[in-house]
């Protein structure tokens with residue numbers, strides 16, 4: 017589904033991504049983990065050429081994105097959804113308009129837009145929030161709206177940059193479950209970049225460990241599934257006690 | 265009851281208020297029709313932005329800075345040949361709208377650029393990842409997210425335009441400020457001058473109140 021052939025990217029003197037090749041298979045959830053500054057976000061942004069690589073080829077769904085320009089490139093991006101650590105919703109648009117704009121950009125017929133927006137909101141469980149503004153939502157809800165926005169245009173691929181890194185454990189589980197659902201029920205291929213081991217372990221079939229802009233190792237694994245997080249205060253106490261016992 | 269002195273000059277006062285409205289009105293139009301695009305261009309051509317272009321940015325930036333660094337009175341005098349070229353005369357209210365429009369464009373474009381810079385870069389990134397063209401990014405994302413700043417900026421600009429308009433007497437542009445100086449100050453009618461100052465204060469208060477209210481209403485952040 018996604019193939020990177022020896023892609024690299026420099027910013028000034030520093031090489032953010034050294035020549036990297038990798039393949040993301042159709043229908044899988046592919047994880048990228050590594051320390052901060054390892055080049056994970058840059059690698060992800062190369063996949064929809066938000067960053068144009070200095071060298072190498074980026075192929076998504078059989079199409080060489082690095083050879084596309086202008087309108088063709090924009091059209092290709094419309095079938096690649098993307099979500100971000102800080103959600104990046106338009107604060108002055110309602111939930112409805114945030115999602116509808118992605119349909120407008122894709123030239124989705126006006127009459128069917130509302131129906132599609134509602135469908136996507138139902139998928140993330142937020143249909144009753146349709147006329148709220150992002151400022152009225154919690155972090156987890158904002159990310160679910162962002163997911164609905166990314167899904168609206170029936171993408172083949174969903175790119176996720178630290179999707180849960182600014183969420184608490186409960187809402188993290190809520191967002192991860194939605195991502196799992198998108199992959200299982202809609203068959204969307206997902207790439208998740210995260211520095212959170214729990215996130216990667218629970219969802220990914222294939223995991224690439226990045227260090228210093230390169231691939232350190234790539235591992236296949238069986239996803240552990242999204243763990244239920246207890247809303248009970250005792251959960252936090254148990255976690256603390258556990259940590260205390262194993263601590264120094 | 266109207267004070268007698270105001271009744272005595274009623275016709276001139278209304279005329280000068282009308283002249284102020286024409287000069288400030290043209291300035292506002294120029295700010296929106298030209299200043300907004302110019303400010304947007306400055307923003308887009310900046311380093312790290314969608315249309316990064318050092319040559320265009322530096323040129324427009326220098327132009328805007330140069331116009332803004334002129335003392336306004338000198339700008340008006342400096343522009344006389346240009347004004348004569350496009351209006352046919354350098355004297356009168358119509359002629360006065362030319363320097364007003366020029367300063368309005370320079371003034372508001374800078375405030376537009378500042379407002380756009382306040383939009384989180386992540387929103388632009390999300391827009392581009394959805395396949396938006398530059399035009400779509402500007403109209404569907406940038407202006408939507410920065411709209412309260414754009415309105416506040418226009419409010420600030422408009423108040424400056426009112427102030428700039430007061431010196432247009434030098435080219436026969438008239439206006440409330442010119443009236444206050446000619447009839448009030450130069451003819452030692454301090455009372456008349458004070459009334460005119462009150463008119464200006466009310467006008468400015470009204471502009472600020474309207475701008476603040478509108479900007480608050482449309483801000484959902």
Ligand SMILES: Nc1ncnc2c1ncn2[C@@H]1O[C@H](COP(=O)(O)OP(=O)(O)O)[C@@H](O)[C@H]1O
Pocket residue numbers: 027030031032050051052053054055056057058059
């Ligand atoms: N737009 C940019 N301009 C300059 N340097 C950048 C830019 N984006 C990333 N970098 C640099 O590239 C390296 C990798 O960054 P990034 O991909 O964000 O890492 P990660 O997501 O793993 O934390 C870092 O050293 C970072 O400072």
Ligand SMILES: [Mg+2]
Pocket residue numbers: 056057058178
């Ligand atoms: Mg990152």
